[in-house]
Every structure is written in structure tokens, then in C-alpha cells.
Amino acid sequence: MIVLDEIERKYKLSSDNFTKNYVAQGKPVIISGVIPSWNSFSQWSLKYFNQLSPSLNIYAKNFSDKEIEICSLTMGEYIKLIENYEADSLNNPSPPYCHDLPLFSLIPSLIEDAQPFPLDYLPKWYWYKWWRYCQFFLGCSNSITPLHFDCLLTNNIFCQIVGRKQFTILLPEDAKYCYRKGWRWFLVNPENPDFNKYPEYKNAKPIRFIVNPGEILYMPPGTLHHVRSLDMSISFNIDWHTRKSCLNAIAASVKGMPPQNSYYNFLLAMGLVFKIPSSVIFKFYKSYLNYVS
């Protein structure tokens, strides 16, 4: 049974409250009242990105049952595909999904549009050039990210700037009912579960809600999520560890985490646990941001 809207919503949550009642408890929450004061909230659109950087080379993904296919194109070409699809979705193919793009590093003028970023939600280690850890998601309505968890078992602060997204999430303890494929993907489609093929999914407790423009979603490590864009959408996230989540993630190396992921978690532990500054660690971590696991 799907539980609708079984997620807490808080207005301008303080960092103490966030840390004590959500991060420490492994509890998701939607936070409003932060993004609406950012320039991005009133200014970002695909047209705006196109004006800033029409010839920027980007990549986009097609998710199929078997694999993730990656294509490369320019921002200008991509935006044209989206505009055509949004204008007439019957006669234009669904564009690929621009997923996990480090756009703050590619177009640095966007950084000032996401201020004041709530840095006090994050460990201090991330404060220096925090935006380098962010990944963008640009896509047309009906873009879908299939069910998965974030591969380093990080916390996720997900910022929805333009358009709405429907999330179906499951807490980590329900992973065993969702038919895992590899390390991070799951075979069940929570929007239309095939109970004949995946009978155990009947035991799972999916939670479904909409994240509106201007809202932040916090997901604890290991939260399974399936995401559907309800509109043309612009979002970005920051995946981050606490000392505790980082050590838990390293412990997961013996539970099938791919060695490359363990390497990135080891780097983050060097920072969060052994206090090596992020200016040193980032050089080695950077390749993670183009890594499709």
C-alpha cells in the first residue's frame, strides 16, 4: 500500500533541529522557506541557461531496463529538444534526461543564484566551495529516474528550483523487498509494481509525495527513491556525509559496495574523520562527479 504524503514538512528548519531530528534519526523531511529568497527561484529557466552557455557540451541519459545509455550534446541542442517536446509531446520523441551534471563548476555564475545556501545543514568540511559537490538534473516533464539509492550511501539535500517532481521513496529496511540489481538499482517499478514478478514488494511501505518548486527534500543515506518530473524541471542536489554516515558507508564495503565507491568514501573519511581539508581531497574526489555507477 502506498502511503501518500507521509513525510514531515517544515518551514525554515533550524540547523540544530535538522541535525537532531532528521539527520541523526535517519528521517526524511521537506523544508520550505529557504529557496524562495534565492535569485535562481525567480530567474532560472532553460532559456536562461541557454543564454549563459549555448555551446556548453553536456551529456544526458536514457534509462532502459538493461542499461544507462549516455549521449552528448550542447546545451542549445538539448534545450531545443525539450522545448519541442513540451510544445507537442505527441509528435516529438521524449528527450534524454540530463542527470548528474556538475553545472555550478561548468557555469560558475550560477553559484551566486543559490545564496544564501543553508551551509549550516552540512558539516563544516563541505563549506569551502560547497557547490563543487552539487549535481544538476535538467529534464522535460515525465522524465524518470528509476528506483535506486545514492551509491556512496550519502545524505542528500535535494533542491527543487523549477517544476514539480513526484518522489516515491522507501526506507533502507525495505530494500530487501525491492529486488536489487547490482549495487544501487532495483527492479520494481513503484509506480506500477508487477506483484507476480516481485511478490515480496507487497511487504514494502512506499511513501509518495510531490516536491514543489522552492522546496528542499532531505533524504537519509540508503533511502530508495524513484523520481518522476511532473513538469519541465530544474533541480540540483548535494550528496554529503557526516562522520557517522561515512564510517557506515565504509563498513558497507563488505556488503557489496563496488571498490570504486569505497575509494571515494575513503577520500571523504580522510576529510571528515581525519580533517584533511577539502581543498586537498577534492582533486581526487572530482572524478566521482562524472562517474556513472
Ligand SMILES: O=C(O)CCC(=O)C(=O)O
Ligand atoms: O531528480 C531526479 O530525477 C533524481 C534525483 C536523485 O536521484 C538524487 O538526487 O539522488
Ligand SMILES: [Fe+2]
Ligand atoms: Fe538519487
